[in-house]
Amino acid sequence: MSKKIVNRQVAITELSKLSSQFVIVENPSYIHPNYDIFPLVKKNKTPFNKVIATVMDMDGTTTTTEVLCIHSLEYMVRAISGKLAKSEWNGLNHVKDYPNIIGNSTTKHVEYLLNSYGSMIIKSEAQSAFIKAAIWTLIKGKDVGRKNEVKNNLIALGLNELLFDKRIIQFQSARPDENKYLEFIKYAVRKYSKFVKLNQKEDSVRMGIDIYYQRYHEILERLLRGESQKIISELSLEKGKHLIEPLPAVGIFLAFVKGLLGKDASKLSKYIAETKLKKNPKSKINIEKLSNHLENLGTHFQNKPMKIAVVTSSISYEADIVLGEVFKVIQNEIKTWQLPTAKRKKLIERFSDHNRFYDAVITASDSSEIRLKPHRDLYSIALNKLSIPIIDFDKVIGFEDSESGLIAMRAAGIGNCVAVPFTQTSGHNFKAASLIAKNGVADILVKF
Numbered sequence: 001m002s003k004k005i006v007n008r009q010v011a012i013t014e015l016s017k018l019s020s021q022f023v024i025v026e027n028p029s030y031i032h033p034n035y036d037i038f039p040l041v042k043k044n045k046t047p048f049n050k051v052i053a054t055v056m057d058m059d060g061t062t063t064t065t066e067v068l069c070i071h072s073l074e075y076m077v078r079a080i081s082g083k084l085a086k087s088e089w090n091g092l093n094h095v096k097d098y099p100n101i102i103g104n105s106t107t108k109h110v111e112y113l114l115n116s117y118g119s120m121i122i123k124s125e126a127q128s129a130f131i132k133a134a135i136w137t138l139i140k141g142k143d144v145g146r147k148n149e150v151k152n153n154l155i156a157l158g159l160n161e162l163l164f165d166k167r168i169i170q171f172q173s174a175r176p177d178e179n180k181y182l183e184f185i186k187y188a189v190r191k192y193s194k195f196v197k198l199n200q201k202e203d204s205v206r207m208g209i210d211i212y213y214q215r216y217h218e219i220l221e222r223l224l225r226g227e228s229q230k231i232i233s234e235l236s237l238e239k240g241k242h243l244i245e246p247l248p249a250v251g252i253f254l255a256f257v258k259g260l261l262g263k264d265a266s267k268l269s270k271y272i273a274e275t276k277l278k279k280n281p282k283s284k285i286n287i288e289k290l291s292n293h294l295e296n297l298g299t300h301f302q303n304k305p306m307k308i309a310v311v312t313s314s315i316s317y318e319a320d321i322v323l324g325e326v327f328k329v330i331q332n333e334i335k336t337w338q339l340p341t342a343k344r345k346k347l348i349e350r351f352s353d354h355n356r357f358y359d360a361v362i363t364a365s366d367s368s369e370i371r372l373k374p375h376r377d378l379y380s381i382a383l384n385k386l387s388i389p390i391i392d393f394d395k396v397i398g399f400e401d402s403e404s405g406l407i408a409m410r411a412a413g414i415g416n417c418v419a420v421p422f423t424q425t426s427g428h429n430f431k432a433a434s435l436i437a438k439n440g441v442a443d444i445l446v447k448f
């Protein structure tokens with residue numbers, strides 16, 4: 001259709017040709033208009049062996065990182081209110097808060113938290129927390145995009161002078177030792193705090209976003225330095241686990257659909273049954289039947305491997321570290337799979353680099369903060385990168401743990417979308433899904 005401006009009536013007529021179901025998505029508060037309406041493709045359930053491509057969310061679907069994101073959001077509220085201890089504030093509420101801080105853009109998550117907990121802000125605490133976060137990002141942060149956003153936010157919040165402080169310029173090119181760094185932070189908080197203007201809601205959102213990212217990226221940097229066990233105990237996370245690991249059966253699922261298992265897939269029936277039983281002890285599984293089924297499916301995918309993309313609202317800096325960790329853990333898992341030694345070796349080799357394994361890795365850095373899930377963009381980019389023609393969109397299966405993600409898929413034209421509820425997203429509304437796999441991706445391998 002050529003570009004033309006139409007009146008309301010024509011718009012309604014044209015829109016109603018697109019779908020019988022629409023979604024209303026609220027935009028960040030600085031966007032005009034304050035919401036968008038877009039059509040959703042009809043739900044469908046394609047038989048698993050007809051599917052030619054898989055698109056999969058990262059946080060909460062492929063990996064356990066959602067816990068770290070939630071921690072960093074909660075930390076942001078603590079930092080701006082000065083209530084760092086649990087005795088001062090109990091923290092975020094699973095039922096009320098989690099559905100609003102998972103699966104959307106960081107801007108929307110922070111906006112929600114400031115609407116809910118903004119009354120707790122203590123101005124001086126917020127000002128110093130922002131300065132600390134900004135300085136960390138500029139001096140110690142690794143992501144160029146983040147550094148540029150922080151520079152922009154410093155100017156927007158009235159801190160031009162800090163941005164051009166002699167030492168900050170010097171430290172960005174030659175990182176100082178820890179003592180000098182801490183000394184500079186103290187000095188900067190003392191000198192510049194009073195200039196941080198938090199007049200409008202948007203100012204607080206900028207500040208909150210920078211504090212959130214700083215916390216999350218500091219954790220990722222520490223993880224890379226091998227401090228993951230220390231972080232687990234500091235954050236009181238479940239001991240004996242990895243800070244970042246794949247969700248149950250994700251490694252097997254990926255190996256399956258990439259056609260790496262072939263007939264040997266039947267040998268994994270016990271492993272898959274156990275994964276399923278761990279999540280749902282009441283499941284009834286006939287191992288022999290499952291073995292035959294897996295053998296057929298393994299052979300099918302060996303002949304016709306699927307294309308696969310990971311699609312995340314995290315930025316590429318985060319996705320690179322997170323997927324790197326996930327693949328390391330999968331490589332270790334493979335050592336325990338009951339497969340011939342040569343096959344295991346080959347699998348470990350294939351899982352040595354996530355960028356080589358996936359046909360496409362789509363992150364927030366491929367789009368813009370204002371077009372992340374539930375907008376369709378990341379999934380549309382993924383379908384294009386996988387070179388799937390529109391006529392084949394019904395042969396794509398998508399996996400998401402959040403309501404926003406499911407809506408984004410259906411907005412991008414993927415009708416076969418599976419909800420894989422994660423502990424943190426069990427409170428989400430999954431009406432947008434064509435199927436809910438309560439036991440994760442293992443369900444899909446067993447059912448179809």
Ligand SMILES: [Mg+2]
Binds near residue numbers: 057061401
């Ligand atoms: Mg997710």
